[in-house]
Amino acid sequence: MATLGNPQETIAILQKYQFNFQKKFGQNFLIxxxxxDKIIAAADITKDDLVLEIGPGIxxxxxxxxxxxxxxxxVEIDKNLIPILEDTLSAYDNVTVINGDILKVDINKIVEERNNGKPIKVVANLPYYITTPIIMGLFESHVPIENITVMVQKEVADRMQVGPGxxxxxxxSLAVQYYAExxxxxxxxxxxxxxxxxxGxxxxxxxxxxxxxxxxxDEKLMFQLIRASFNQRRKTLVNGISNASELSFSKEQITKALEQMGKPATVRGETFGLEEFATLANYL
Known part of the structure; x- marks a missing residue:
């Protein structure tokens, strides 16, 4: 039975191991x-599932x-938490703790060896300073994932869910919505x-x-266009893309593509949804 999840037990285990929070790891433990309960329910975890947890903390x-x-x-990056995890998880025989950086761990290998390549579920209380690299890293690695249920900064959660305008x-917003709902x-x-x-x-x-x-x-081109459009948010889409160092399209080429889409040359990237960016990439 779970023994953690309240202030008293959390303080007790931290004092037992004389643990000091490390700011560089963005550690905030749930109490x-x-x-x-809401996280477990939202992730829809069953006895058939292999779950990858990022940053288990204590x-x-x-x-x-x-x-x-x-x-x-x-997967826990802080080596000082490993003895604590060995203690708090000693009653469970269905858990493996890896001391490592999730951005460097071969998740595909874990899925192949432990889940026969079938989709896994990911759950995490993510450090806020590295939320985006972790989530995008999971998507771009093409690891078979059914869903990702994560604790993030409220502002970041809002950005993931909103639409144009x-x-x-x-x-x-566009990157997350391309890969997931x-x-x-x-x-x-x-x-x-x-x-x-x-x-919050x-x-x-x-x-x-x-x-x-x-x-x-060309998926890569679409994301390059998206980044270029929002790097200079106040500029028109034509100016933003033509000024991007990673792209080599002229203003004339971009304007022509927009005309084919029935869009004016003055349009801004913040008005475009995934469909428009995909169409623009296809025309270019």
Missing amino acids: DTHVL GTMTQYLCENAREVVA TKEYGAL PYIVANVPPNCFMPRPKV SAVIRLTRHAEPPVQVK
């Missing part, structure tokens, strides 16, 4: 069982995952963590698309 969510999943692989809309499960206040973060948080579930929502000939 609210209601939030933990093992709070890991205990819940072990009780609901067939197997859990938890809003101030939060940007390259992250985002859904904000719950907003989580700072008092649900130890130590308390300075910003949210649990978001990203359900992987079976097929991309748009047809694009």
Whole structure:
């Protein structure tokens, strides 16, 4: 039975091991069982599932995952947390803890060896400073993933879910929505963590698309166009793309492509959805 998830037990285990929080790892441990229950429910974890947990911390969510999943692989970057995890997870025989950087771990190998290449589920309380690289790294690696349920900064969760024409809309919105269907499960206040973060948080579930929502000939080009369009947000799409160092399209080429789409040369990238960026990439 899970023993963590409240302030008293969390403080006790931290004092037992004289653990000091490391700011460079963005450590904020969950101390609210209601939030933990919501994460487990949102991830839709069953006894058939292999779950990859990123940043298990002291093992709070890991205990819940072990009780609901067939197997859990938890990747923790902080070597000082490994003895604590060995203690808090000692009652479970369905968990493997890896001390490493998730951006360098061969997740495809884990999936092949432990799940016969079938899709896994990912659960994480992510360090806010590295949220985007981790999520995009998972998507771009083409690891078979059914869904990703993560705790992120509230502002980032909002950006993942919004559509064109809003101030939060940007390259992250488009990238996430190309790979998955985002859904904000719950907003989580700072008092649900130890130590308390300075910003609000949210649990978001990203359900992987079976097929991309748009047809694009060159995926890499589409994302280059997206980045160029939002790097200089106040400029027109023509100026943003023509000024991008990683691209070599002239203003005339871009204007012609926009004309073929029935769009004016004055259009801005923030008004384009995935469909428009895919079409633009196909015309260019």
